[in-house]
Amino acid sequence: MISAPENTAAVNIHRDDIGTRMGIWLFLFTELLLFGGMFFIYSIYRFLHQNEFHLAALELNVIVGTFNTAILLTSSLTIALSIAAIQNDNKKLSVILQIMTLVLGAAFLVNKYFEWMTKINHGIYPGSDLLLSRKPGEILFFGLYYVMTGLHGLHVIIGMVLIAVMLRLTVLNKIDSNNFVRLEAAGLYWHLVDIIWIFLFPLFYLIT
Amino acid sequence: MRARKMNNVNYNKDVSYLEYKGKYSGLPGWIFSTDHKRIGILYLVTMLSFFAVGVSFGFMIRLKLLFPGNAIISPQTYNSFFTLHGVIMIFLFIIPGLPAVFGNFFLPIMIGAKDVAFPRINLLSWWLFLTGGLLAITSILLPGGPADTGWTFYIPYSVRTGTNVIFTMFAAFVLGFSSILTGINFVTTIHRLRAPGMGWFKMPLFPWSLYATGWIQILATPIIGITLLLVIIERLFRVGIFDPSLGGDPILYQHLFWIYSHPAVYIMILPAMGVISEIIPVFSGRTIFGYRFIAYSSLAIAFFGSLVWAHHMFTAGMSNTGQFIFSLLTFLVAIPSAVKVFNWVATLYKGSIRVEPPLMYALAFIFLFSIGGLTGLMQGALSVNIQIHATSFIVGHFHYVMFGGTGFGMFAALHYWFPKMFGKMYNIKRAKTAFWFLLIGFNLLYFPMLIMGWLGMPRRYYSYLPEFQPFHVASTIGSWILITGLIILFANLIIALRKGKIVTEKNIWGGETLEWQTATPPIVENFEEIPVVESGFYEYKQNNIQLVEEDINK
Numbered sequence: 001m002i003s004a005p006e007n008t009a010a011v012n013i014h015r016d017d018i019g020t021r022m023g024i025w026l027f028l029f030t031e032l033l034l035f036g037g038m039f040f041i042y043s044i045y046r047f048l049h050q051n052e053f054h055l056a057a058l059e060l061n062v063i064v065g066t067f068n069t070a071i072l073l074t075s076s077l078t079i080a081l082s083i084a085a086i087q088n089d090n091k092k093l094s095v096i097l098q099i100m101t102l103v104l105g106a107a108f109l110v111n112k113y114f115e116w117m118t119k120i121n122h123g124i125y126p127g128s129d130l131l132l133s134r135k136p137g138e139i140l141f142f143g144l145y146y147v148m149t150g151l152h153g154l155h156v157i158i159g160m161v162l163i164a165v166m167l168r169l170t171v172l173n174k175i176d177s178n179n180f181v182r183l184e185a186a187g188l189y190w191h192l193v194d195i196i197w198i199f200l201f202p203l204f205y206l207i208t
Numbered sequence: 209m210r211a212r213k214m215n216n217v218n219y220n221k222d223v224s225y226l227e228y229k230g231k232y233s234g235l236p237g238w239i240f241s242t243d244h245k246r247i248g249i250l251y252l253v254t255m256l257s258f259f260a261v262g263v264s265f266g267f268m269i270r271l272k273l274l275f276p277g278n279a280i281i282s283p284q285t286y287n288s289f290f291t292l293h294g295v296i297m298i299f300l301f302i303i304p305g306l307p308a309v310f311g312n313f314f315l316p317i318m319i320g321a322k323d324v325a326f327p328r329i330n331l332l333s334w335w336l337f338l339t340g341g342l343l344a345i346t347s348i349l350l351p352g353g354p355a356d357t358g359w360t361f362y363i364p365y366s367v368r369t370g371t372n373v374i375f376t377m378f379a380a381f382v383l384g385f386s387s388i389l390t391g392i393n394f395v396t397t398i399h400r401l402r403a404p405g406m407g408w409f410k411m412p413l414f415p416w417s418l419y420a421t422g423w424i425q426i427l428a429t430p431i432i433g434i435t436l437l438l439v440i441i442e443r444l445f446r447v448g449i450f451d452p453s454l455g456g457d458p459i460l461y462q463h464l465f466w467i468y469s470h471p472a473v474y475i476m477i478l479p480a481m482g483v484i485s486e487i488i489p490v491f492s493g494r495t496i497f498g499y500r501f502i503a504y505s506s507l508a509i510a511f512f513g514s515l516v517w518a519h520h521m522f523t524a525g526m527s528n529t530g531q532f533i534f535s536l537l538t539f540l541v542a543i544p545s546a547v548k549v550f551n552w553v554a555t556l557y558k559g560s561i562r563v564e565p566p567l568m569y570a571l572a573f574i575f576l577f578s579i580g581g582l583t584g585l586m587q588g589a590l591s592v593n594i595q596i597h598a599t600s601f602i603v604g605h606f607h608y609v610m611f612g613g614t615g616f617g618m619f620a621a622l623h624y625w626f627p628k629m630f631g632k633m634y635n636i637k638r639a640k641t642a643f644w645f646l647l648i649g650f651n652l653l654y655f656p657m658l659i660m661g662w663l664g665m666p667r668r669y670y671s672y673l674p675e676f677q678p679f680h681v682a683s684t685i686g687s688w689i690l691i692t693g694l695i696i697l698f699a700n701l702i703i704a705l706r707k708g709k710i711v712t713e714k715n716i717w718g719g720e721t722l723e724w725q726t727a728t729p730p731i732v733e734n735f736e737e738i739p740v741v742e743s744g745f746y747e748y749k750q751n752n753i754q755l756v757e758e759d760i761n762k
Contacts, residue, residue, distance in 0.1 A: 016400055016401075018400065019396050019400040022325075022395075022396045022400065023329075023392055023393070023396045026395060026426055027388075029426060029427070030388050030392075030426055030427075030430045031430070033431060034430040034431075034434045037430065037434035038438075041438075044457075044460060049455075127445050127446035132446075132454070136454065136455020137455065139448045139454050139455050140449065140454075140455050140456065143447035143449055147449070
């Protein structure tokens with residue numbers, strides 16, 4: 001094993017962990033702003049249609065939402081622990097924790113799928129006759145519900161793909177206690193997914 | 209493992225980046241290269257190809273407007289043409305233009321780095337750029353026809369029209385992604401990879417402008433991303449977020465659109481200002497006047513520029529307080545812009561000016577940008593805005609800023625750095641001829657727009673009242689002169705590439721920034737040894753004094 005000399009510009013092995021962290025944080029800003037645009041729209045329509053948002057929010061299943069929140073928070077813990085494990089050279093534990101994160105992510109999506117399907121089976125989905133016959137505020141609430149949770153779900157999937165790649169790299173020893181910045185980056189992304197959900201959950205399920 | 213790979217490749221770092229043979233050769237050696245210089249050239253080639261397409265659409269629009277009523281192209285085609293002209297010019301030419309081409313090529317060299325912080329992501333962003341460009345072009349060919357909404361995609365028409373809006377919008381979304389990645393890359397590069405000794409205020413001004421641009425790219429682009437995505441979802445699933453018939457608010461769309469698209473104007477103009485700040489001191493042989501003020505003004509423009517978006521919507525319905533605040537903020541942006549203009553002029557004052565093509569384009573930039581900027585302020589005034597909103601005055605104004613500013617800034621950069629990039633010299637006389645065609649054609653093309661807009665000619669209209677015809681004729685003739693200038697300009701550069709005089713001199717213009725201290729064309733890793741920076745880069749006067757002293761001592 002060659003130990004990588006640090007902070008010498010003359011070496012050929014280009015690695016700048018601080019730079020990588022900076023890059024990922026900047027990227028996370030852009031993701032926050034992407035969702036920020038949606039939260040902005042949400043807050044404006046909530047302000048304009050308070051009663052209708054209130055009534056529509058009552059129709060969402062708080063229990064499923066709570067369950068999913070717990071799942072996602074736990075998965076954030078497991079990914080954070082997997083980074084700690086790799087820092088302590090415990091590859092096996094790190095791999096197990098990454099797999100657990102993936103399983104929890106999948107569980108979240110399965111729950112979400114059933115939640116969406118229940119609504120869709122009741123005829124509430126964008127463009128459905130039932131939904132279009134309701135008041136504008138309720139149409140907007142459910143429109144935003146599907147778009148925001150859908151986009152969040154997409155981010156869960158992207159996060160899972162990232163973690164799966166990291167899992168492979170860990171197994172191949174490309175991520176180890178000397179070089180774990182990529183796993184850290186994937187972990188940060190996963191926390192972002194988690195944090196967005198932490199805001200989505202009260203906005204759609206709890207404030208009624 | 210990496211070390212082993214390196215031993216296999218013939219790693220001769222002293223050859224120029226143009227001759228270097230890496231893992232691949234030929235075309236793959238370019239399109240899979242992570243060398244920032246090669247990526248810069250890739251951007252240059254693709255961007256100029258899209259520019260040619262955009263110019264053709266513009267030419268056709270002007271040709272149609274030679275006559276009122278039904279002429280040459282149908283109204284539907286006309287609508288598509290001005291949409292595509294806008295989309296291509298804005299998303300594929302001006303936004304990536306200076307940062308992606310010259311930023312990629314020169315940012316690492318100017319700060320004394322070997323490459324950008326994330327070379328592979330840099331390559332990815334070019335691929336995204338290409339994909340977005342191809343998507344936009346494909347939308348023309350598919351059934352349904354090209355988008356006809358104007359580049360602003362205003363709701364509700366963009367939800368109702370039967371044309372391929374989704375394609376065009378998705379193209380813009382992908383291009384936004386590309387732009388974000390470039391921004392992240394540049395900001396990180398500037399933070400992490402400056403050469404030893406290069407503090408923030410020893411950094412040249414072009415990197416400074418790229419730094420401000422990078423932040424706007426990072427902070428503003430996601431908003432347009434989500435907005436375009438929402439319109440696409442709206443069209444596919446009838447979600448109702450913007451569609452007024454479902455309770456949505458079209459004005460909200462306009463706000464979100466301009467929250468990005470106004471700062472985007474500064475993504476376009478800031479790097480051009482950076483280029484001008486490089487060129488003026490070199491060709492007047494003087495220290496740049498007010499270095500810190502120019503650096504800070506870039507940040508100030510980026511900051512205030514992010515807060516003025518609603519001035520695009522003064523007539524769309526807004527509270528008086530809102531109008532007042534946005535009008536005030538709009539006037540505030542003029543201050544840092546004017547700081548730059550005054551500093552450039554002050555730099556020229558008493559300089560030993562050499563009239564070479566880069567300086568000519570730079571001076572044209574100052575002249576045209578000032579007209580563009582001042583007409584912009586006219587629109588920032590609330591009462592005047594009502595008179596000229598959505599007239600061709602606006603079209604004239606933003607072409608003065610975008611083409612007269614950024615476009616001429618780009619020509620200036622091309623003529624300034626061309627010999628360094630390719631190791632070839634173009635024909636100076638021909639470059640000057642092209643310049644005069646461009647300058648005269650440009651003013652003949654766009655100044656009549658300001659006048660007839662003031663008289664009430666609406667923008668984007670297919671037909672017009674006969675009394676506007678003289679202005680339209682003048683404008684169209686201007687477009688022919690302008691295009692002649694463009695042809696001479698690019699023909700000159702292409703001829704130079706093939707047969708131009710070979711330049712090996714490191715510093716042909718007498719610049720002081722780091723790109724003039726490396727080989728021409730630059731070697732693969734930019735410098736044989738990472739430079740150590742001891743003094744600022746604009747100390748021409750002081751250096752001249754030293755030279756004189758040395759002469760005396762002899």
